[in-house]
Amino acid sequence: MLIRKLFKFENAHIVRNCSSERCRTSIHGHSYKVEVLLEADALDNGQMIYDFGLMKGTIRDVIDAFDHAICFWDKDDAEYIRLCQTFSARWISMPVSPSAEQFARVFFVIIDQLLQQTMMANGESDVRLHSIIAHETETGYAQAFRHDAYNPRMGEIKLSDVIFSAQCQSEWHDPQMYEKLLAGAQFQNPVIPQQIK
Numbered sequence: 001m002l003i004r005k006l007f008k009f010e011n012a013h014i015v016r017n018c019s020s021e022r023c024r025t026s027i028h029g030h031s032y033k034v035e036v037l038l039e040a041d042a043l044d045n046g047q048m049i050y051d052f053g054l055m056k057g058t059i060r061d062v063i064d065a066f067d068h069a070i071c072f073w074d075k076d077d078a079e080y081i082r083l084c085q086t087f088s089a090r091w092i093s094m095p096v097s098p099s100a101e102q103f104a105r106v107f108f109v110i111i112d113q114l115l116q117q118t119m120m121a122n123g124e125s126d127v128r129l130h131s132i133i134a135h136e137t138e139t140g141y142a143q144a145f146r147h148d149a150y151n152p153r154m155g156e157i158k159l160s161d162v163i164f165s166a167q168c169q170s171e172w173h174d175p176q177m178y179e180k181l182l183a184g185a186q187f188q189n190p191v192i193p194q195q196i197k
């Protein structure tokens, strides 16, 4: 079974080398919608795949870091990158260009690792990330599945190569969250008392 939770953020970018002239030559923004799809073959103690409320912890934090931020490809022009970092407190450096396709892949890799390092505490047995859908506009989206996220032909995404500005990190519930993710630390879901056994 699949469940889906929708997140939203506003973000600015430029996508180098693409066919659409406006897109490759001018900084512009989108109201993104990101769908996180989880799957499992069993239910937890609340008879859910994964409580939607749990997705409002580290998963929401990491997506919300992109809100009101500018994203750039770390291979972009050095002067452009310097100016982004100078004039925007909120920026994210990515190892791939910020197309809808790559946003979907980047979110997949980060959220997949977050889930792997999360200590489940309510009977979730095999919850796993199914896919990420990144809607760039009302009419266009990209959906990344596991084989896309880790496909070297689409560019390797190492977690350590996704860099969040200090301002982006400061608004997380735990500003050290990404450092902990990189270090392999565990994230503990809340343990709740069972009302009916």
Ligand SMILES: Nc1nc2c(c(=O)[nH]1)N=C([C@H](O)[C@H](O)COP(=O)(O)OP(=O)(O)OP(=O)(O)O)CN2
Pocket (backbone or CB within 6 Å): 015, 018, 020, 023, 028, 098, 099, 100, 101, 136, 137, 138, 139, 140
């Ligand atoms: N496959 C992709 N194609 C395009 C992407 C992308 O990320 N993946 N991105 C862009 C631009 O960012 C552009 O702003 C969005 O393109 P488009 O859908 O053409 O935007 P419109 O606002 O013109 O959409 P309409 O709903 O058709 O008016 C380009 N392509």
